[in-house]
Amino acid sequence: WNSTFFGPTKIEESLRAIGERFDDTIKANVEKVIAKYEPVMQAVLDEYKPRLEGKTAMLFVGGLRPRHTVGAYEDLGIQITGSGYEFAHQDDYDRTAPEMAKGTIIYDDVSEFELEKFVEEFKPDLVGSGIKEKYVFQKSGIPFRQMHSWD
Numbered sequence: 001w002n003s004t005f006f007g008p009t010k011i012e013e014s015l016r017a018i019g020e021r022f023d024d025t026i027k028a029n030v031e032k033v034i035a036k037y038e039p040v041m042q043a044v045l046d047e048y049k050p051r052l053e054g055k056t057a058m059l060f061v062g063g064l065r066p067r068h069t070v071g072a073y074e075d076l077g078i079q080i081t082g083s084g085y086e087f088a089h090q091d092d093y094d095r096t097a098p099e100m101a102k103g104t105i106i107y108d109d110v111s112e113f114e115l116e117k118f119v120e121e122f123k124p125d126l127v128g129s130g131i132k133e134k135y136v137f138q139k140s141g142i143p144f145r146q147m148h149s150w151d
Contacts, residue, residue, distance in 0.1 A: 007072030008041040045075060053077030055125040060084045060107070060115055060133065061147050067092075067099040069128070069147070081122050084108055086130070112136065 003014040012034050019030035055078045059066040066083040073080055080100060084107035085092055096106060107118065116136060119127060127137045128145040137144040 004068040004071065006069045007075040008038075008045065009075050010068075010071035011041075049075075049077045055079070056081045056122070057126040057128060058082035058105075058119060058122060058124040059147070060110065060127075060129040061086065066128070067096040070099045078126065080104055081124055082107065082118055084110060 003017060004010045005014060015030050015034060016027075019027040053076075057073055057078050057080055059069070059080060059082070066080075066085070070080050070083070081103075082105040083096065083100060084105075086109055088108060093106065093108075100106065105118065105122070107114070110118065112133065115129070115133060119137065119140075119142065124142070126143045126145060127133065128147045129137075130148045131146060134144055134146050
């Protein structure tokens with residue numbers, strides 16, 4: 001089971017998976033929590049999804065596994081077209097592939113030059129990566145989300 005708390009869909013899935021390990025009282029309380037926060041999450045989706053629907057993003061991170069954030073992007077209507085790791089093991093790839101849409105490019109330990117070439121080729125609307133890549137893409141005019149320090 002891959003729990004993640006990024007994005008409404010994955011939060012609900014994770015809470016329900018946790019609840020399944022307990023009795024009916026806990027399961028019922030999980031549903032109450034989900035119901036309580038659903039309007040708040042839906043309000044955020046209603047505000048941002050119309051502007052983001054159909055946009056694309058490419059991710060490249062080290063410690064934070066990109067597979068954990070895919071659901072949050074998808075909830076907003078953003079398709080991940082490329083994803084990769086700086087420090088990955090085989091189990092990372094085994095657990096990442098099912099989270100990605102068919103045809104997603106998955107790259108491993110690419111250099112800054114290689115990542116820039118992937119971005120030039122696939123032209124994502126957003127790049128999510130670390131501090132080393134931040135300024136290259138910002139100076140190129142490509143929206144960038146720094147995924148390590150969350151600045």
